[in-house]
Amino acid sequence: MLTIRDLSVGFRRYRGLFRHEETSRLSGLNLTLDAGEVLAVIGGSGAGKSLLAHAILGLLPPNAVLRGKLAFRGQALNPVYPPALRGRKIALIPQQVSHLDPLARTGAQMSWAARRSGSAADTTARLAALGLPPQVAQLFPDQLSGGMARRVLLAMAEAGAPDLLIADEPTAGLDPENRDAVLRMLGEHARRGAGILLITHDLKSVLPIADRVAILDEGRMRGIEFPRNFTGRGAELTSSYARDLWRALPENGFLTDA
Ligand SMILES: Nc1ncnc2c1ncn2[C@@H]1O[C@H](COP(=O)(O)OP(=O)(O)OP(=O)(O)O)[C@@H](O)[C@H]1O
């Protein structure tokens, strides 16, 4: 449902009035995501994960330069973003919990997200599905714990049953129990036919639910792997970068030799 061909993103920086230079932050990315699939995108801080998410949503800042082709179900997402997709067919769980409006109660923001996506605003049921009591609807964002705020963002993103859900570090700051609950919910969406792009730096946590794992480093795709191959010494992994990443995990004994 999502195809990305030779995507590059750079940022223009002006030096003086007329001269400008461009710094490249993503280069030559190729990706496809099918309906019902969970594609994990793994990478360290600054690898370009959020940029990839924002490129797919047409949310790059004005000084960004995007090259390549993005399409959703055959419909081009660039150079002009189709207005009907964002927040409806394609939803985002943003990386920052500060994306919640500090001046509006949680319930109001959830209703608003549901209305935007054209679905019923059954706030109480959505909260319950995420293990949150109905009173949470009355709270303002700064009265929520980090884990509660993450789950509210998840509830808002999934309100309209989007076909494509981009989750940018949806489990950051969650304890293992809540992390696994959020991952399970994303997996359930995929089973109902949604495509999930799951961005994280936590490789191990996504292996149980990912269908494929794409590894991003310094703006480049270093390999796309099957989760089952992250096992033992990683001999089945196709890219040396993925093997090094796997072996360098503390629980794998920091194996650095080949
Ligand atoms: N608006 C911008 N202008 C210039 N550079 C930017 C801009 N947004 C992001 N970058 C740069 O692009 C690179 C990738 O950033 P990005 O936010 O995608 O990283 P990330 O993989 O999501 O990292 P993290 O795990 O810390 O969220 C970084 O070097 C960042 O400084």
Ligand code: NI
């Ligand atoms: Ni990010």
